[in-house]
Amino acid sequence: MSAETTEANCSKTRNPFTGVEADAVSVRVDGLSKKFGDLAVLRNISFDVKPGEIFVIMGPSGSGKSVLLRHIAGLEAPTSGTVAVDGLDPTLEETRDRVRLALVFQEGALFNSLSVYDNLALYPREHRSGNEMAISERVMHALKILSVEKSANQFPSELSGGMKKRVSIARALVMEPQLLLYDEPTSELDPVMGATISEIIATLKNEYSVTSIVVTHDRDLALTISNRVGILMAGKLISLGTPGELRKSQEPRIVDFLNPKIDIEHPRFKQLETPENP
Amino acid sequence: MKQINAVLEGAGSMVMLLLRAGSYAGSLPRQWARFVEQCYLIGYTTLPIVTILSFFIGTVLALEAGYSMEGFGAKEFIGSLVGLSMARELGPMMTSVLLAGRVGSAITAELASMKVYHEVDALTTMNIPPAKILVLPRLAAVLVMMPVLIVFANIVGWFGGSVVARYVSSVGISSESYFAALRHYTKFKDVMNGMAKAEVFGFVVVLVCCNIGLNTRGGPREIGAAVTRAVVTSLILILILDYFVTKLLM
Amino acid sequence: MNSTQQTARVGLFFLLGIALVWVTFETLSDGKIFEPRSHTLIAGFDDLRQLKTGDEVRLAGVRVGSVQKTRLAGRHAEAVLEIDPKVPIAGDATATIAMSGLIGGNYVAIDMGTPGAPALADGAEIKTLTTPDLNTLMSDIGGLGKQLQESLGTFSAAINGDPKTGGGIIQKLEKILADNTARLNATMTNLQEITDKINRGDGTLGKLVNDPKLHDELLATVDEIKATATQAKEFVANAQSVMDQVKSGQGALGTLVYDPKAAADIKASIADLRSVSDKLAKGEGTLGKLINDDGLYDSAQVTIKKVDRTLDGLNDSGPITAVGIVANALF
Ligand SMILES: Nc1ncnc2c1ncn2[C@@H]1O[C@H](COP(=O)(O)OP(=O)(O)O)[C@@H](O)[C@H]1O
Ligand SMILES: [Mg+2]
Numbered sequence: 001m002s003a004e005t006t007e008a009n010c011s012k013t014r015n016p017f018t019g020v021e022a023d024a025v026s027v028r029v030d031g032l033s034k035k036f037g038d039l040a041v042l043r044n045i046s047f048d049v050k051p052g053e054i055f056v057i058m059g060p061s062g063s064g065k066s067v068l069l070r071h072i073a074g075l076e077a078p079t080s081g082t083v084a085v086d087g088l089d090p091t092l093e094e095t096r097d098r099v100r101l102a103l104v105f106q107e108g109a110l111f112n113s114l115s116v117y118d119n120l121a122l123y124p125r126e127h128r129s130g131n132e133m134a135i136s137e138r139v140m141h142a143l144k145i146l147s148v149e150k151s152a153n154q155f156p157s158e159l160s161g162g163m164k165k166r167v168s169i170a171r172a173l174v175m176e177p178q179l180l181l182y183d184e185p186t187s188e189l190d191p192v193m194g195a196t197i198s199e200i201i202a203t204l205k206n207e208y209s210v211t212s213i214v215v216t217h218d219r220d221l222a223l224t225i226s227n228r229v230g231i232l233m234a235g236k237l238i239s240l241g242t243p244g245e246l247r248k249s250q251e252p253r254i255v256d257f258l259n260p261k262i263d264i265e266h267p268r269f270k271q272l273e274t275p276e277n278p
Numbered sequence: 279m280k281q282i283n284a285v286l287e288g289a290g291s292m293v294m295l296l297l298r299a300g301s302y303a304g305s306l307p308r309q310w311a312r313f314v315e316q317c318y319l320i321g322y323t324t325l326p327i328v329t330i331l332s333f334f335i336g337t338v339l340a341l342e343a344g345y346s347m348e349g350f351g352a353k354e355f356i357g358s359l360v361g362l363s364m365a366r367e368l369g370p371m372m373t374s375v376l377l378a379g380r381v382g383s384a385i386t387a388e389l390a391s392m393k394v395y396h397e398v399d400a401l402t403t404m405n406i407p408p409a410k411i412l413v414l415p416r417l418a419a420v421l422v423m424m425p426v427l428i429v430f431a432n433i434v435g436w437f438g439g440s441v442v443a444r445y446v447s448s449v450g451i452s453s454e455s456y457f458a459a460l461r462h463y464t465k466f467k468d469v470m471n472g473m474a475k476a477e478v479f480g481f482v483v484v485l486v487c488c489n490i491g492l493n494t495r496g497g498p499r500e501i502g503a504a505v506t507r508a509v510v511t512s513l514i515l516i517l518i519l520d521y522f523v524t525k526l527l528m
Numbered sequence: 529m530n531s532t533q534q535t536a537r538v539g540l541f542f543l544l545g546i547a548l549v550w551v552t553f554e555t556l557s558d559g560k561i562f563e564p565r566s567h568t569l570i571a572g573f574d575d576l577r578q579l580k581t582g583d584e585v586r587l588a589g590v591r592v593g594s595v596q597k598t599r600l601a602g603r604h605a606e607a608v609l610e611i612d613p614k615v616p617i618a619g620d621a622t623a624t625i626a627m628s629g630l631i632g633g634n635y636v637a638i639d640m641g642t643p644g645a646p647a648l649a650d651g652a653e654i655k656t657l658t659t660p661d662l663n664t665l666m667s668d669i670g671g672l673g674k675q676l677q678e679s680l681g682t683f684s685a686a687i688n689g690d691p692k693t694g695g696g697i698i699q700k701l702e703k704i705l706a707d708n709t710a711r712l713n714a715t716m717t718n719l720q721e722i723t724d725k726i727n728r729g730d731g732t733l734g735k736l737v738n739d740p741k742l743h744d745e746l747l748a749t750v751d752e753i754k755a756t757a758t759q760a761k762e763f764v765a766n767a768q769s770v771m772d773q774v775k776s777g778q779g780a781l782g783t784l785v786y787d788p789k790a791a792a793d794i795k796a797s798i799a800d801l802r803s804v805s806d807k808l809a810k811g812e813g814t815l816g817k818l819i820n821d822d823g824l825y826d827s828a829q830v831t832i833k834k835v836d837r838t839l840d841g842l843n844d845s846g847p848i849t850a851v852g853i854v855a856n857a858l859f
Contacts, residue, residue, distance in 0.1 A: 075399050096405040103403045109396035113388075126406045175404065311531060317538045325541070352633060354582060426545025433548055451584075454610065455594045458582025466556040 023086075024051030024209045025099055025178045027072055031081035034067055034235075041067050043235045044081070052209035054201060056222040058257070059232035065215040066106055068232065069181050072213060073103045085179060099179060102172035106183040108164035110156040116143070116167050117152040120174045142170040145200065147193075161188040169197065180204065182214045186221060194218060198225050219258060223247065231257065288511070292489045298409035299417055305410055312415040320381050320416070320484075321423030325430060327380060328373055332431040335368050336360055336438025340456075344442070344449030353451050357459030360439035365468045366475075369431040371520060373424070374479035378512035382487035385416060386508035389491025390501040398492060413488045417481060424480040425473045432469060436460060475523050482519060483512045567613040567650045568596060571623045571636060574658055576605040579625050584635040585609045587617065595636060609636060609654070616647035622655045679754055708759065715756050718748075 027049040034042040041064045049055040059065050070076045071083050074090030088095040110119050120139040124130060130138070143149040146166040156164060165188050172180055182201070186194040198218075202225045204210040216222055222229050223243040231239040231246075231254060239246065239254055246254065306313060343356045389412060392398050398408050436457075443449050443456040490508040494500050573579075576598055585593040593611035600606070611617060618641025626637040638654070648654060705712075 070399075073399075073403050075402060093405070093407075096403070100405075101403060103400070105396050105400065107396065109400040111397050111400070112391075112395070122406070123404045126404070126411070314531070314535045314538050317542070318534050322537055322541045354584070354633065357582070422542070425549065426542060429545055429548040429552060433552065452591065452594060455582040455584060458594065458596075461556060462581055464556055466553050469552055469556065 023178075025086045025101075025211050026051045027055075027179065027211065027213065028084045028087075029068075029072070029081070030084070032068075032071060032078050032083060033080045034064075034071065034076065035079045041235050042071075042078075045232075045235075045237045046081075047230055047237060047240055049211060049213060050227075051211055052205060053227045054205050054212045054214065054225055056226040056229045057213065057215045057232055058217065058222055058229060060257070063232045064235045065232055066183055069103065069183050069213065069215055073101060073181055075103075100175060100177045101179045101181070102175045102177035103181040104165075104168050104172050104183060104185055106187075108156070108161075108168040110159075110164055110167055110171070112156050115153055115155055116148070116159070119156070119167065120171050123171070123175050138174055142173045143167075145173065146170045146196075162190070162193065165189060166193070169200070173200075177210060179211045179213075182212065182216070184215055184217065186216060186218045194221070197221075201225060233257075288489070291493060292485055295409055295413060295489050295492070296417075296485055298407065299413040302407065302410035302414050306414060306418055309411065309415050312411065313418055316415045316419035317423055319384070320377070320419045321426055324377065324380055324423075324427060328376055328427050328431050329434045331372055331376060332364070332369065332435040333438040335372055336364060336435035336440075337442045339363055339368070339435075340439035340442035340449060341446065344446070344451075348448070353449065354455055354459055355463075356439065356443050356449065356451060357456035357461075358463030360443075360456075361436060361460035361464035362468060364435040364439070365432050365464055365472045367472070367520075367524075369428050369435060370472045370476035370479060371516065373427050373431050373476055374483060374516050375513060377420075377424075377427075377480055378483045378487070378509055378516065381420075382483045382512050383505045383509050385484065385487040386491040386494075386505045387501055389488060390494035390504040391498070393492055393494045394496070394498055394501060408492060412492070413485075416484050416488060420480040420484045421477060424476045428473050428476045429469075432472070471527050474527060475520070478519060478523050479516050482515050486512050486515060567611050569609045569611055569617060569623075569648055570651065570653045571607045571609055571656050572601065572604050572653065573607065573625060573656055574604050576607060577625060578627075578634045579607055579636065580634070583633075585611060585638065586635055587615060587621075587638045588640055589637075592638075607636060613650075617654065618642060618645040619648055620645045620655065621648070622657045624657045624659050626659070711756060711759065715752055718752055 029048075030046050032042055032045045033040065045068065047055075057065050057068065067076065071078060072085065072090060074083075074085070074092070074095065077091055083090055085095060085101065086099050088098065090096075090099075090101070110116075111122065114122065117139055120142060121135050124135045124138060129135070140149055140152070143152055146169055148163055148166045148170060151159060151163060151167065156167070159167065165185065169182075169185060172182075180201075185201075186197050189197065198221045201212055201214060201221075205212060205225075214221065214226070223246070226243055228240065228242055229246050230237050233253060239249060239251060241249075246258070249255065339360045340356050343359045344353055347353050347355060347359075389398070389408075392412070398412075401408050401411070439460075440453045440456045443451050444453045487508040490504050490511065494504040579595060579598060581595055581597060583595045584591050585595065592615045593609055595607050596610040597608040598605065599608070609623070617638060621638050621641035623636050623638045626635055627633060
């Protein structure tokens with residue numbers, strides 16, 4: 001057995017609602033490549049996420065971050081290479097039976113035909129965890145954490161983008177996940193709410209040992225609460241290290257990405273200048 | 279070659295979906311609310327259009343029969359013609375066509391949009407199989423509602439025929455002789471036959487529409503394309519199956 | 529709408545559906561759902577033929593009800609007629625099974641009866657009359673055709689049996705004719721009577737032909753024609769020597785018998801008659817329609833008028849030409 005497995009046995013995921021403990025979950029991505037037709041979206045990506053770790057993935061849009069998360073969640077099958085969640089193939093139903101995994105989708109992916117409350121209650125109801133009273137308590141608790149309890153009886157179409165994102169995170173929390181995947185959780189939120197999300201992620205890690213993989217553009221989130229950061233560009237993992245290592249990095253692409261400077265002399269801004277009228 | 283492949287793929291995924299949905303059949307009692315909701319959508323809300331259409335099918339049948347049978351003095355047989363064609367063929371067929379247009383398209387649109395907006399993916403990550411909560415209640419509901427729709431369609435169609443038979447002067451036979459002929463030649467077996475057909479058609483329509491909806495790929499534009507494909511496929515399958523089911527039930 | 533309301537509607541809808549399935553089942557398996565309130569009469573027949581449930585009942589051609597049921601009652605069959613209670617049926621009205629079309633369209637025809645007769649009560653038996661059906665009619669006509677053929681054979685024997693007769697003694701022939709005027713007149717009278725009957729006949733031609741009384745009379749007529757023909761033959765034989773002297777005939781009968789053109793006409797007429805009788809013997813086709821079709825009945829009447837006219841002019845052209853004309857007019 002590998003070192004990760006041993007480590008996984010040491011740390012336990014504690015259910016934030018029931019307090020029941022379970023093994024923390026590791027993720028291993030090995031030589032993962034994905035092609036959509038002729039388009040190579042991911043190219044030979046390898047990394048490990050240790051149990052109870054917060055792993056942040058950063059990168060420009062279109063670099064393949066979402067596709068990578070979908071592979072870990074088992075929603076896409078690799079063209080080549082492997083993805084293992086707790087040592088199992090995430091595309092199989094058995095894996096999902098064993099490992100509680102939640103994905104916060106970039107666009108929320110709330111069930112449009114269900115009210116906010118029912119969106120959250122669907123999972124516990126379907127998996128018969130507790131009676132309706134207990135479920136209600138859990139749902140309302142999760143909504144309160146994200147400050148959206150007043151929207152419980154609204155429908156997703158009646159919510160703003162930021163509220164949808166929060167409901168979506170609340171829905172993930174209700175699932176009591178061992179592995180939580182976030183796809184740009186703070187992108188549509190105000191700075192205060194963004195900080196709240198960072199707090200939630202940190203709390204889940206510190207108190208409940210939930211393994212988290214966060215795709216984000218939020219530099220603060222990436223550099224403060226994460227254990228390790230990977231930078232993805234054009235489908236390649238160009239850097240992998242702790243926030244301290246990343247800050248010290250001299251690699252120009254990383255420096256550019258982390259400290260964007262508006263170079264007004266750059267040719268692309270020239271194009272925006274209004275042509276002089278003849 | 280590509281088309282043949284697409285057809286085979288469609289058929290294969292349909293069978294897979296059916297098997298998957300079937301494997302969750304035991305969960306149906308716990309999905310009672312969803313089942314009732316689907317019954318409401320498939321049965322109750324479809325009834326008005328089914329009755330209107332059946333009424334006019336009955337009237338047209340009687341009118342055409344009256345016109346063509348008058349030539350050899352067989353107007354008394356209008357009742358039997360309307361009775362049999364409604365029960366054995368037009369009732370099940372037209373109800374299924376309506377089902378494809380009204381319910382099937384809605385199913386595909388709903389499931390395709392759920393797919394496109396990642397709701398289906400969300401279900402998958404929640405370990406709630408879409409076949410279980412999206413497909414199974416619909417299949418069960420169509421099986422329960424189809425006979426009810428058919429019996430309404432038949433009775434309204436027969437009644438429509440009798441109205442024409444009685445009140446259109448060029449046909450002009452009494453309701454009694456219309457219904458006597460209908461009763462004389464239409465057996466309950468024929469009605470059952472029609473219902474069996476309708477069950478097959480309705481089931482296939484719902485299965486095809488679910489399958490096409492769940493296999494939608496791409497953006498919102500694909501939702502419309504998926505609906506069109508689902509309705510066209512349903513109609514073609516109804517017509518093809520009609521021949522074989524009729525043959526089988528003879 | 530809340531979900532309990534939805535459940536209630538679905539439940540109601542489903543139960544209604546089940547109820548309708550049951551109603552359909554009961555109805556199509558001989559239930560009594562559609563039975564209207566009306567007044568019934570029982571009509572007994574030896575044979576109901578094609579009559580079935582749902583067929584119309586017409587009073588003087590107007591629809592007044594339908595056949596509710598057909599059943600056996602002892603040695604005969606009964607049709608239960610549902611009649612509009614607003615229409616009284618006279619106690620002495622008669623019901624017959626009539627055909628409204630060539631394929632199967634039977635109905636029960638009821639006549640008006642006598643004006644003052646009391647109306648039949650609900651459930652009463654109505655008098656019936658059995659009319660011949662198509663099959664009997666056809667076989668009768670076949671028989672008649674055979675008889676016609678026989679008698680026509682006799683005719684042609686009478687006419688062709690004396691090929692070598694000569695001309696010259698028209699007077700004697702005329703005398704012979706004069707001697708037999710009475711008999712010929714009797715025959716003509718009989719024929720006239722028959723055609724009068726045909727003209728008077730208010731039923732279809734088929735009925736007319738099959739009416740046993742008329743049929744007998746017709747047979748009698750044919751017998752008389754046969755007798756006349758036999759006598760004519762005798763006369764011709766007797767007059768053989770006289771005929772030898774006649775080289776070329778003048779006058780009505782002379783022209784008829786000896787003129788080559790006239791002889792050809794006769795041959796043609798006889799050929800016509802043969803085809804008539806052949807068709808009759810087959811008893812199919814046009815005649816079938818004639819018997820069943822009111823329109824054809826009308827044209828038959830016209831034909832009968834032609835026959836009348838022909839018979840009126842019989843003194844000039846002779847009976848055989850007349851038959852030829854009849855045949856041509858008919859077919
Ligand atoms: N289902 C798909 N089919 C084809 N191409 C896709 C699909 N999903 C994503 N892509 C492509 O993969 C690339 C990466 O997409 P994505 O992972 O969503 O980017 P991001 O890093 O902004 O999340 C994009 O070029 C996108 O067009
Ligand atoms: Mg993305």
